[in-house]
Amino acid sequence: xxxxxxxxGVQNLDKTNQSDQEKREALVAALExxxxxxxxxxxxxxxxxxxxxxxxxxxxLLHKEINDQQVLSSRGMHPLTSxxxxxxxxxxxxxxxxxxxxxxxxxxxxxxxxxxxxxxPLLTAINFVNTTGITKWVSKKGTVNPAFWGKLTSTIxxxxxxxxxxxxxxxxxxxxxxxxxxxMLALGPVWLDRYVRAVLAxxxxxxxxxxxxxxxxxxxxxxxxxxxxGAVVDGVYPDKSATTLTAFDPATLGTEVMAPLTKxxxxxVSNVILVVNPLDYWSKVFGATTYLxxxxxxAYGVLPIPATIIQSVAVxxxxxxxxxxxxxxxxxxxxxxxxxxxxxxxxxxQRVYMTRMAANGRPKDNDSFKVYDIxxxxxxxx
Numbered sequence: 001x002x003x004x005x006x007x008x009g010v011q012n013l014d015k016t017n018q019s020d021q022e023k024r025e026a027l028v029a030a031l032e033x034x035x036x037x038x039x040x041x042x043x044x045x046x047x048x049x050x051x052x053x054x055x056x057x058x059x060x061l062l063h064k065e066i067n068d069q070q071v072l073s074s075r076g077m078h079p080l081t082s083x084x085x086x087x088x089x090x091x092x093x094x095x096x097x098x099x100x101x102x103x104x105x106x107x108x109x110x111x112x113x114x115x116x117x118x119x120x121p122l123l124t125a126i127n128f129v130n131t132t133g134i135t136k137w138v139s140k141k142g143t144v145n146p147a148f149w150g151k152l153t154s155t156i157x158x159x160x161x162x163x164x165x166x167x168x169x170x171x172x173x174x175x176x177x178x179x180x181x182x183x184m185l186a187l188g189p190v191w192l193d194r195y196v197r198a199v200l201a202x203x204x205x206x207x208x209x210x211x212x213x214x215x216x217x218x219x220x221x222x223x224x225x226x227x228x229x230g231a232v233v234d235g236v237y238p239d240k241s242a243t244t245l246t247a248f249d250p251a252t253l254g255t256e257v258m259a260p261l262t263k264x265x266x267x268x269v270s271n272v273i274l275v276v277n278p279l280d281y282w283s284k285v286f287g288a289t290t291y292l293x294x295x296x297x298x299a300y301g302v303l304p305i306p307a308t309i310i311q312s313v314a315v316x317x318x319x320x321x322x323x324x325x326x327x328x329x330x331x332x333x334x335x336x337x338x339x340x341x342x343x344x345x346x347x348x349x350q351r352v353y354m355t356r357m358a359a360n361g362r363p364k365d366n367d368s369f370k371v372y373d374i375x376x377x378x379x380x381x382x
Contacts, residue, residue: 023049024206028313031210040341043177044352047199051184054195058187080189081107088189096180096340097353103336104355108197112334115201121310122209125273125325131333131358172220174357176203177341196338204332204357212330212361213275213314213321214239221361224275224321224328228366242319242373248288250304256372257322258305263367271306275321276374278311284377285309285320323369330361 023046030042080088083105090100109130117124178199184192215223218235222228230238245256261269276285289309290300301309307322315321334357341354363369 047178050198088192092185097338109334112200120205126328127326129331131331179352209314224369225371240371242371245372253305273325275310277315277317281311318375320372320374327364327368332359
């Protein structure tokens with residue numbers, strides 16, 4: 001998941017009035033292309049949009065002289081700690097992040113993670129961990145039972161040793177770019193804090209969902225749809241074959257989804273996630289899971305199994321991913337240093353900065369998640 005720019009930089013960014021959704025889609029496309037310059041351009045373009053929105057909102061509130069803390073908090077601005085104020089004032093006094101030796105306060109990163117888990121259902125569902133300062137993470141592997149009755153024999157010791165694995169959480173690097181205009185610095189620490197957190201959260205959420213669902217394993221985490229037992233070519237894991245799912249009725253979901261996730265009856269499955277593309281959700285899943293109640297209102301998301309439907313643009317069209325959410329681990333750590341970017345050169349009256357994050361993630365084992373072909377759900381039979 002490395003996106004380090006080349007030597008030419010970004011010279012001409014698209015200045016058309018793209019919607020926020022179009023900018024996110026452009027960033028997703030850049031991530032999938034693996035082109036570092038396209039990623040940098042899309043990242044800066046999206047961050048510029050966030051900055052413009054915040055500047056407009058700030059001017060509106062300042063014009064109305066709204067200083068009520070409750071109103072500001074509802075708009076994503078929180079009271080800053082003394083350390084946070086000191087850090088942002090140092091940035092403002094220096095007219096940018098250049099030369100600021102202090103690290104981004106850990107409390108800022110904590111709030112970024114809170115924003116991520118509150119606003120992104122997939123990140124909320126999985127085992128998503130802030131690993132800042134931790135480079136190795138120990139996790140239980142597969143269905144090996146880490147507890148045994150009786151004497152600790154050599155055979156049991158061998159099973160225990162094989163029951164855990166260590167993940168290097170700083171294995172893959174993700175870069176986030178943010179332009180900072182003088183007008184943004186002039187708004188003060190609280191608004192600058194909101195901007196920094198918004199850019200980090202938006203960039204990380206898009207990149208992480210791509211990796212969690214379909215990361216190739218080549219310079220990036222391994223996604224849910226990848227076959228861990230398949231032949232790895234140039235570091236890339238192959239996709240799992242998809243099982244055809246024809247309906248959302250109890251018998252089909254019980255047999256095709258829930259039963260396989262019990263791993264041949266070796267575990268009980270109390271809740272699963274069903275991850276689908278937004279287009280498929282509205283064109284296929286919504287109609288199959290929405291019912292008219294006796295009081296004349298509609299109930300949606302109704303399933304005969306204990307499952308939660310999650311929409312993600314990272315899921316390929318026509319596919320659905322099912323599994324126990326906690327069976328996917330993703331650890332992310334921020335280096336807490338924001339520096340001027342040498343990769344991106346901007347021609348406007350603002351500087352572009354970059355911060356890097358380290359991450360690693362993968363399913364617990366190859367049976368943790370199943371992939372389904374749902375392209376025929378809702379199709380009329382002749």
